[in-house]
Amino acid sequence: MNANHENFFDELGLILKRLDEGQVTSHFTLNTFKDHNYYFSEGGQHVRILITGGAGFIGSHLCEAFVTQNHTVLCLDNFMNGSLANIRALLNFKDFKLINGDVRDFDLLEKVVSSGIDAVIHLAAQIHVDRSIIEPRITYEINVFGTLNVLELARRYDVEKVIYTSTSEIYGSAQYVPMNEKHPLNALHPYGASKLAADRMCHAYVETYNVNACTMRPFNTFGPRQKDTGYGGAISIFVKRVLNATSPIIYGDGTQTRDYTYIKDAVKAYNLVLNSNKPLREPINFGTGKEIRIIDLANKIIALCGRNGKIKPVHVAPRPGEVKRLVADYSKAKELLGWKPEYSLEEGLREFIDWYKNYKFEEWAKPG
Secondary structure, X not given: OOHHHHHHHHHHHXXXXXXXXXXXXXXXXXXXXOOOOOOOOOOOOOOEEXXXXXXXXXXXXXXXXXXXXXXXXXXXXXXXXXXXXXXXXXXXXXXXXXXEOOOOOHHHXXXXXXXXXXXXXXXXXXXXXXXXXXXXXXXXXHHHHHHHHHHHHHHHOXXXXXXXXXXXXXXXXXXXXXXXXXXXXXXXXXXXXXXXXXXXXXXXHHHHHOOOEEEEEEOEEEOOOOOOOOOOOHHHHHHHHHHOOOOOEEEOOOOOEEOEEEHHXXXXXXXXXXXXXXXXXXXXXXXXXXOEEHHHHHHHHHHHOOOOOOOOOEEEOOOOOOOOOOOEOOHHHHHHHOOOOOOOHHHHHHHHHHHHHHHOHHHHHOOO
């Protein structure tokens, strides 16, 4: 048994132990967002979907959305970033298949794709800027060669649709705003460069082999299940620190800006892309068109958590290669798919903070 399998079963055993001890309660169930319909419309065609990185933040929400509409979902994850806890509630569904594996493993991936896959949603990646600075080689191997494996197998086995998750980080800092898909590509760090290479590889497979691949370029996404430790998301880390009466940490002066999309709006975007009958051969941005400075974001979270006057952000040295400004032009998504964000930043933050207070999801998978 290799180290990946040992880690997988260790985590599984820990969660089952905590279930028995009552430390993980039944309040996490499917349809966490049942009151907001982001799922497929009823009566759609049954499809077999491979979701790489399916135990991660966005991937687990997509697994849930598609399984609960009676599609067959094969979730491939090596649990580098993903967590078994994210997809635990799906394990009893006969149409949900969990595969502990890595997109760099071509032979394993071929066995999965050759079993009969209608669509691939490719999210598996090393997604963290800081880690890419420390480990540029593994970042490139996962993000570029992993994507190449997905595309090549989709070509060989005639997969009907591939959806590749790129990132706004490939643009670098905004040269004009809002940033449309024609904005110059100027990645500033190894993570952005690796995603840019994979983004262009998708375009090459579209143009060279006529693979039906759509490249989605989401700006920053946040919501339940996003990691709040280590290489986690800024919002989830800020919320965790503030609720624990600890100051959020700002890299640099905090004037850098980001465009944040709530997870429910992101899931709707994937839904629309998957179900679209239009040829989506060019990249598509997904964002809100509204930017916020990181210092203002931290102060907003402090206020929403009821900590005004009790704590304030602290500043540390800037990160190398950090993008200074990102704000999306999502007009192409609106034109081609009818997509637009429904959640404001504050609405998403309020819902996420409420969820975090009640469930503290990341804590469940921690030992001790």
